[in-house]
Amino acid sequence: MIRTEKLIKSFGDKEVLKSISLQFEPGKANLIIGQSGSGKTVLMKCLVGLHQIDSGNIFFDDRNFPILKEKERKLIRKEIGMLFQGGALFDSLNVEQNIMFPLNMNSNDSYKQKLERVNFCLSKVDLTGSNKLMPGELSGGMVKRVAIARAISLNPKYLFCDEPNSGLDPRTASLIDNLISDLTKEFNMTTVINTHDLNSVLEIGDKISYIHNGKLWWEGTNKEILHSTNNELNDFIYTNELTRRLKK
Amino acid sequence: MARVMKKPDNWKIFRKNIILEMDYLGISSLGIIAYISIFMGAILAIQTAAQTDNPLYPGYLIGFAVRESILLEFSPTIISLILAGKVGSRVASEIGTMRVTEQIDALEIMGINSANFLIAPKIIASVIINPLLITVSIFLGIIGGWLAALFAGVVNPQEYLQGLQMWFVPFEVVYAIVKTIVFAIIIISVSAYHGYRIKGGAIDVGNASTKAVVYSSILIILFNLILTQLLLV
Numbered sequence: 001m002i003r004t005e006k007l008i009k010s011f012g013d014k015e016v017l018k019s020i021s022l023q024f025e026p027g028k029a030n031l032i033i034g035q036s037g038s039g040k041t042v043l044m045k046c047l048v049g050l051h052q053i054d055s056g057n058i059f060f061d062d063r064n065f066p067i068l069k070e071k072e073r074k075l076i077r078k079e080i081g082m083l084f085q086g087g088a089l090f091d092s093l094n095v096e097q098n099i100m101f102p103l104n105m106n107s108n109d110s111y112k113q114k115l116e117r118v119n120f121c122l123s124k125v126d127l128t129g130s131n132k133l134m135p136g137e138l139s140g141g142m143v144k145r146v147a148i149a150r151a152i153s154l155n156p157k158y159l160f161c162d163e164p165n166s167g168l169d170p171r172t173a174s175l176i177d178n179l180i181s182d183l184t185k186e187f188n189m190t191t192v193i194n195t196h197d198l199n200s201v202l203e204i205g206d207k208i209s210y211i212h213n214g215k216l217w218w219e220g221t222n223k224e225i226l227h228s229t230n231n232e233l234n235d236f237i238y239t240n241e242l243t244r245r246l247k248k
Numbered sequence: 249m250a251r252v253m254k255k256p257d258n259w260k261i262f263r264k265n266i267i268l269e270m271d272y273l274g275i276s277s278l279g280i281i282a283y284i285s286i287f288m289g290a291i292l293a294i295q296t297a298a299q300t301d302n303p304l305y306p307g308y309l310i311g312f313a314v315r316e317s318i319l320l321e322f323s324p325t326i327i328s329l330i331l332a333g334k335v336g337s338r339v340a341s342e343i344g345t346m347r348v349t350e351q352i353d354a355l356e357i358m359g360i361n362s363a364n365f366l367i368a369p370k371i372i373a374s375v376i377i378n379p380l381l382i383t384v385s386i387f388l389g390i391i392g393g394w395l396a397a398l399f400a401g402v403v404n405p406q407e408y409l410q411g412l413q414m415w416f417v418p419f420e421v422v423y424a425i426v427k428t429i430v431f432a433i434i435i436i437s438v439s440a441y442h443g444y445r446i447k448g449g450a451i452d453v454g455n456a457s458t459k460a461v462v463y464s465s466i467l468i469i470l471f472n473l474i475l476t477q478l479l480l481v
Contacts, residue, residue, distance in 0.1 A: 050353055077359035088350040102358050105258050160357075 001026055002047065002158060002190050007056035009039075009046055016042045018214040019056070026157075026190045028206035029181045033196060035236060039214040041162060044194045048080060048160055049073060060158065078106055081151030081189075083161040083180075087143035089135040089150070095122070096131035099150045106154060121149035125179060141172035145179070152183060159184065159191040165200060173197065177204045198237060201225060210236065249437070251363035252371070265369035266376075273335050273370060273436075274377030278384070280334065281327055285318075285385040288326075289392025290400075292317050297402035310403045311393065311411020316420075318389035323382045324424045325472050328431035331378065332464035336439040339370060340460035343443030344453040352444070367440040374432035382428045423479045430475060431468050438464045 002024040009017040016039045024030040034040045045051040047058060049065060058065040060076050068076070089098050096118055103114045122128050125145035130138075138146060144164060151159060161180055165173030181204040184191040195201065201208060205222035210233050218233045228234060256262035296313045343366055346352050355362040390412060397408040439460035446452050 048357055050356060074359040077357060080357055082354065082357045084350045084354060086349055088354040090351055090354075091349075104261060105358060105360055154358075 001061055003059040005057040008054045009042055010054055016214050020216050022209055024190050024192050027185055027188045029184050029191050029193055029204040031193045031195055031201060031205045031208045032211060033201055033208060034211035038211045040194050040211050044160055044162055079157040081156035081159045083147050083151050083164050085163045085166055087147040089146060091135045095133050095146050099153050102154050121153050125149045140168055144176050159189045161193040163194055165197055251361055252367045254361055254364050256364055257360050266373050269369045269373035270377045273374055274381055277334055281381055281385050282388055285388040286392035288322060289389035290396035293393035293396040294400055294402050307403045307407030308411030311408035312414050314393040315390060315412050318386055319420050319424055323385040324427040327382060327385045328468055329465055332435045333461050336435050336460045336464045337457040339436060339439040340443040340457045341453050343440055344446040344456045347446045348449055371433060371436045374436050375429055378432040379425045379428050427475050430471055434467045435464045
């Protein structure tokens with residue numbers, strides 16, 4: 001489980017995160033939603049330690065991440081898998097080497113054992129046999145799937161996904177969403193997904209946190225979100241004529 | 249810089265990366281260095297001969313002048329400036345692209361010290377390989393001068409060889425190697441700094457690459473003066 005308490009982050013004079021307290025549960029797809037510039041990417045980068053927070057606490061199963069020493073932080077980071085918006089695959093390495101990279105850095109397994117793990121991860125994302133392809137040869141959806149395979153290669157306890165289906169067609173986006181949701185349940189990971197895609201929200205949102213102007217504005221599930229009476233949330237969801245008519 | 253100097257996360261991969269970087273940063277530059285060194289040696293011999301076209305000047309002075317010019321200045325400094333352009337821009341754009349495509353963030357998330365993983369092997373590889381490149385450059389520059397003596401007839405080749413061996417001060421080789429090592433550290437650390445600190449996109453990668461070459465060159469010239477004052481005077 002991941003828990004934040006009164007998280008504050010500013011850039012210069014601008015306070016981007018305003019005392020955010022949240023809880024992300026294991027085995028669930030925990031979605032952070034909000035408009036562009038609402039602070040959700042900053043929140044995710046604070047959670048994984050890419051941004052230093054100004055104040056507050058971030059607990060990874062009762063380990064307060066911001067106050068830990070670098071050595072202890074590294075141990076938590078080895079329990080984290082992250083899917084970046086653009087995939088962030090190492091472009092000089094092929095698919096197999098990309099997925100094997102965290103294993104090479106963090107495990108003493110033999111090459112054969114690591115290769116087995118790579119093939120297992122590739123099978124989970126339905127890319128069996130694509131070991132030798134280079135990132136430049138992959139489609140957008142395949143890049144995301146390889147990135148997911150790399151993220152789960154060390155069997156992480158926590159999975160972070162930053163806009164996992166941005167730039168994908170609706171069908172591939174749905175496949176990626178369901179893949180993340182299935183893996184979350186199968187491996188009982190605490191998965192945090194940053195998105196502004198309403199399809200994802202409705203399809204896999206076990207727990208949804210709406211961030212507005214750097215504040216936690218609403219929390220609920222995908223069942224509850226359509227019936228919310230929160231004006232700001234409704235403005236975010238029902239942005240076009242079609243969705244407004246559907247609501248009516 | 250403090251993060252660059254920390255203990256590597258995985259020694260085996262660190263050593264492997266040093267070997268790879270020696271190839272990328274050093275061996276791949278061998279062709280251009282050989283080409284420039286041979287021609288520059290030949291040009292130096294012809295120009296020196298043209299300037300000393302007087303029967304009072306002995307022919308061996310040309311060999312002596314070529315050796316001194318190449319050993320003291322041309323190979324360590326000019327070749328380092330060329331490497332600043334070739335290697336510096338490559339390092340800045342490689343690391344910069346990794347930054348803008350979130351590959352560096354991906355390394356950090358995996359618990360890897362990205363500064364150490366990406367920059368330290370490059371510095372160590374350059375410190376090892378650049379003195380070897382400069383040694384090759386000195387050797388080829390002198391051969392270039394000898395080829396000019398042989399084929400252009402600017403000086404008797406025997407006199408050229410005699411001049412090469414006259415008044416040789418072995419410390420000058422140490423001076424050349426020390427300069428090369430310092431310049432290697434400057435090229436990689438300045439270029440890596442500009443690549444690593446990028447914020448933005450493709451244009452910023454280009455800007456960082458340009459800055460890397462400009463600042464490396466400025467520092468090389470500055471340290472050339474400082475080291476010459478410290479070591480030779």
